[in-house]
Amino acid sequence: MRAFQAIIARDLLLAVRQGGATFLALVFFLLTVTLFPLGIGPEPAILARVAPGVLWVAALLAAMLSLDRLFQADFEDGSLEQLTLSGLPVSLIVLAKIITHWLTTGLPLLLAAPVLAVLLNMNSEGFTALLLTMLIGTPALSLIGAIGAALTLTVRRGGVLLSLLVLPLYIPVLIFGVSAIDAAVHGLNAKPHLLLLAALTMAAIPLCPWAAAAAVKLSLE
Amino acid sequence: MSMHYFANPARFTRLAARIQPWAGGLAAILLLVGLYLALVVVPADYQQGDTVRIMFVHVPSAWMAMFCYSFLAVASAVGLIWKHPLADLAAKASAPIGAGFTFLALVTGSLWGKPMWGAWWVWDARLTSVLILFFLYLGYMALWQAIEDSQKAGKAAAVLALVGAVNVPIIKFSVDWWNTLHQPASVLRMDGPAIHPTMLWPLLIMALAFKAYFVALLLARMRMELNLRRIRALRLAERTS
Numbered sequence: 001m002r003a004f005q006a007i008i009a010r011d012l013l014l015a016v017r018q019g020g021a022t023f024l025a026l027v028f029f030l031l032t033v034t035l036f037p038l039g040i041g042p043e044p045a046i047l048a049r050v051a052p053g054v055l056w057v058a059a060l061l062a063a064m065l066s067l068d069r070l071f072q073a074d075f076e077d078g079s080l081e082q083l084t085l086s087g088l089p090v091s092l093i094v095l096a097k098i099i100t101h102w103l104t105t106g107l108p109l110l111l112a113a114p115v116l117a118v119l120l121n122m123n124s125e126g127f128t129a130l131l132l133t134m135l136i137g138t139p140a141l142s143l144i145g146a147i148g149a150a151l152t153l154t155v156r157r158g159g160v161l162l163s164l165l166v167l168p169l170y171i172p173v174l175i176f177g178v179s180a181i182d183a184a185v186h187g188l189n190a191k192p193h194l195l196l197l198a199a200l201t202m203a204a205i206p207l208c209p210w211a212a213a214a215a216v217k218l219s220l221e
Numbered sequence: 222m223s224m225h226y227f228a229n230p231a232r233f234t235r236l237a238a239r240i241q242p243w244a245g246g247l248a249a250i251l252l253l254v255g256l257y258l259a260l261v262v263v264p265a266d267y268q269q270g271d272t273v274r275i276m277f278v279h280v281p282s283a284w285m286a287m288f289c290y291s292f293l294a295v296a297s298a299v300g301l302i303w304k305h306p307l308a309d310l311a312a313k314a315s316a317p318i319g320a321g322f323t324f325l326a327l328v329t330g331s332l333w334g335k336p337m338w339g340a341w342w343v344w345d346a347r348l349t350s351v352l353i354l355f356f357l358y359l360g361y362m363a364l365w366q367a368i369e370d371s372q373k374a375g376k377a378a379a380v381l382a383l384v385g386a387v388n389v390p391i392i393k394f395s396v397d398w399w400n401t402l403h404q405p406a407s408v409l410r411m412d413g414p415a416i417h418p419t420m421l422w423p424l425l426i427m428a429l430a431f432k433a434y435f436v437a438l439l440l441a442r443m444r445m446e447l448n449l450r451r452i453r454a455l456r457l458a459e460r461t462s
Contacts, residue, residue, distance in 0.1 A: 147384055151377050155367040164363055165381060168356045169388050172395035179399065196398075200391070211384050218376050 003088045004096050011100035021069060022104045025062045026112055032058040033116045044121040051122035052130065052181035056174050058116075059109045059134065063141040064166055066105045068159055070097055070149040071216065081220055091213035094150070098142045098209065106138030122185070129184035132194055133177040140173050140201040143208035150215035172200055228306050230447050237440040244437035251430035258423035272336045276420075279329035281428040282322045285435060286354060289319025293361070294386035297379035307443070309375030312382060313365055314442035318435055320358035326351055346400035350393045357385045371450075 152158030180193035259277035300308030
């Protein structure tokens with residue numbers, strides 16, 4: 001457990017000292033959301049209608065773009081290999097990295113989302129649902145994404161391949177996330193959608209680190 | 222006789238070479254019979270007219286799209302668990318065939334949709350999940366392409382195939398859920414009246430033809446892959462000697 005915490009602390013420290021990455025994900029999120037009113041037109045009613053979907057798609061892309069950092073740097077300088085020698089199961093190392101990824105990407109996106117929702121004129125009934133779906137759903141993005149990041153570790157310029165592998169797997173998260181907000185906006189019960197989203201994340205917590213660890217071990221062979 | 226009896230590539234190649242022409246011939250005969258029945262014998266539907274004949278290609282392709290992915294996932298699991306040397310090869314060989322069937326199902330579905338629903342594409346739950354399945358195939362094939370070492374590529378692709386296999390039902394469920402939320406039951410009710418026997422038989426024959434074609438193509442692709450590997454090994458041996 002101490003080793004587990006130490007990895008998280010180290011990665012967080014690295015993220016803070018190197019900076020930039022979180023900031024870039026946020027700026028990307030903001031920019032993508034800004035593009036939509038420019039593309040669709042500024043009518044508040046239309047923007048309010050598409051706001052949940054736009055926010056979730058943009059958050060999903062922002063989370064995906066930052067995935068290649070998950071293991072890449074540690075893989076290149078050899079520290080990933082050193083970590084696997086620590087005696088800690090690889091799946092736990094992977095889980096520690098996933099937690100850091102969520103803390104440095106998912107959490108900032110979650111905090112920025114309400115501000116952007118205001119910009120998109122989203123109905124105020126949807127705000128609680130937006131925060132809840134982001135809170136429940138973004139960990140799943142980091143978890144599922146870790147598999148893609150681990151599989152493309154040895155691939156040169158794996159970014160495009162990563163998106164091809166990961167985006168289809170993100171679809172259920174997107175669907176349940178958006179439908180929960182939609183339900184709340186229309187005054188319906190958002191709970192079933194939220195529960196399904198939570199079920200997805202709960203299932204991903206044990207399964208994804210396991211699969212990602214198998215892929216990490218492969219690239220270290 | 223265990224599963225590993227055919228782990229020997231030479232033994233497998235011999236058997237495959239014997240089965241392949243039979244499977245191919247069976248596919249050709251069944252396809253001819255099935256197409257004759259479907260295009261000539263079966264009467265035009267009283268509602269859909271002649272467009273109903275698209276079904277005889279569309280439905281078997283959609284079945285094969287699912288079947289090939291299941292085959293791919295099972296072969297990947299066998300490859301990962303028992304390290305069966307031919308399983309990775311079978312999985313690799315089945316992916317482009319499955320992607321082909323999926324593409325065929327999408328195209329014929331679109332051609333059928335135009336006269337029936339008045340649009341080339343509707344975001345119907347079934348269409349959407351088949352489209353996502355197509356992307357899963359593409360990702361799988363791209364991963365094979367991207368990793369040079371074929372041993373590693375095989376294992377990585379197998380992990381991806383299994384992750385995909387776990388996800389296929391979830392994606393299917395979520396897309397159904399999404400569809401019922403966004404557009405309630407409309408024109409797209411394909412499961413209307415039960416299918417009449419005059420239509421069922423040609424459909425089943427076409428489905429069998431597609432299966433036989435899959436076997437023939439799979440064996441051909443696996444033999445090709447084995448021969449390519451042999452050529453590579455021979456070239457390497459030549460260069461080092």
